[in-house]
Amino acid sequence: MLSPVVFSILLISVAAFFTFHAKKIRRNILIGKDIDLTANKGERTKTMLKVAFGQSKMVVRPIPGIMHFFIYAAFVITQIELLEIVIDGVSGGHRRIWHAIDGTALSGLYTFTINFIEILSVLAFIATITFLSRRNIIRLARFQKPEMKGWPTKDANLILCAEIFLITCIMMMNSADLELQARGETMRTASFIISSNFQNIFSGMDSSTVHLFERIGWWGHIMGIFGFLVYLPISKHLHILLAFPNTYYSNLKLKGEFSTLEAVTDVVAPNFDPAYKPKTDPNNPVRFGAKDVHDLSWKNLLDAYTCTECGRCTSACPQNITGKKLSPRKIMMDTRDRLTEVGKNMDANGGKFVDDGRSLLGDFITTEEIWACNTCNACVQECPVNIDPLEIILEMRRFLVMEQSQSPAELNNMFSNIENNGAPWQFSQADRANWTKEQ
């Protein structure tokens, strides 16, 4: 009975490894500034169910939307079969759930579920092949942008290949098992709709070989899942988990409303209202805007870990479409990369961040990108998991203007015009109603 022991040790190690990394990611996200997003639980839950669970923003682009839905549904529903695999693995049994319910009314449900999984697996297989060809053969523009060079492209392809591997394994497992059942070697289940078609591949083999294939399928599938869990924390695929909290904490306000900086209000308001009471703590001055990940909110950082690098945002960005450097996807990828770097720095220094002379703005994101933005919200609208790249861009502008006085000269002119004349151009405020006298 070696295999249950090996299996259990593997299962516990993978779970421990995953928990260890999940905690680190949580710690990294909480480096961000606190914001209170606890209100409106009902609306938040609704948004999460609609956008993450119901994938409402994916179907805007029907082909990838439906294809992605196949993979997503197959992934979710396969967890039921995975449950049996884990039970069998720990106990050293075979199809324990079926064993427990065989002959009862529930056996029909078992067969239905396995068949359902098999059909979805085929659809997911087609989807995966489609996705691989969109990236590597058709070479859709949004997957070929500069920020996708190297690791991000490999990451995406690796996951898609792993998907094919997982589906192949489970099909192999089921069809070899059906052949063994036909020979009376294992307990009989009902026939399975897809894998039964591959059963005759094994007909010429002796039973021990067929059994070996069944085991390869079984172990391959579960090892694939374990591998996936180990790989998840360093990949863009965290979205399969984080899409849920990220959409739950979506911005519920109108997209046009940008945050009001209270620390600024505390400085400005006394000019208008001498009785004004400051809202922020004057002994604890905050940096205006954001230079590094520490200055962003935890939601911005959760956004960064949730980003799937799909590039829908970038393909809708007017500045990127017209050849500018700005790419909202890159803003999110840079934020994540810097956050990972900061996390490693903390690990190496006993949990405390030690200044490394680097920052998100400058070492990752350039001012050229920051100043190009139209604040048009197209990226926010497009994102299938409700990420807000614009907020990060705005915070960096705030830092550049209010902490560094580093805005483009033309914008400085605009500022001084507003300050002096109450209009962004050099017209006198006294002439504001002159048009009423013109024809």
Next chain:
Amino acid sequence: MSDKIIKVKTMAEMTAAGETPEILFWVGCSGSFDDRAKKITKAIVRILDHVGIKFAILGSEEGCSGDPAKRAGNEFLYQMQAMQNITTLNMYNVKKIVTGCPHCFNTIKNEYPSLGGNYEIVHHTQLVQELINTGKLKVQGGEFKGKKIVFHDPCYLGRANNVYEAPRDIIQKLDVELAEMKRSRANGLCCGAGGAQMFKEAEKGTKEVSTERAEEALSNDPDIIAVGCPFCNTMMTDGVKHFNKENKTKVLDVAELIAKANDL
């Protein structure tokens, strides 16, 4: 449009005469100073005058809403402007505002409340829609009957505030063929002016955003590109000129369409 000058009163004048307007017309910087945008301002005035709404402007007491400063990251300057304007608006006890500029609309509607400015504000297309729906304004196609019109969604009216139907509703009342661009409504493409880009050169790239957008609008071969924002108007006009199509395709604000069609 007729050439008659309509007497527009300021809040100060009305208050001095002991009068209260039903609505304040927030003109905005572009509408006050830009030659092209002033025509839109006057079209709005003609509509207000025609339906007999008692309205006033702030005149020299109006200041930039602060939108370009805020979007460019200058929160200090934005809040100075906002608080100045809020002080003025509250002093006159303003309750209802109409504006022709989606940027002013967005800022006053969504960002002034947290600084103590609470008003009911509508974009002029919303007001016109309401006037038509309540029978106060009758519109006919006039010179636009049968023309092909494509509407460009301003980001700060559309995506920012989910106002997509009001301008389309009005345009359709003119007996025209309303065409849609592929990127429209929530997927509309920016004209290139927002986020304070209006006031600076673009970063290095392959194209101007306004060219990209105008190209898309012109691919419908429209007689008119309708807009609802003075900045979009500037950008789309530039874009149309880029393709030398200014003789075939005009860029007009929805307010201008209404005023012209009805000879106001």
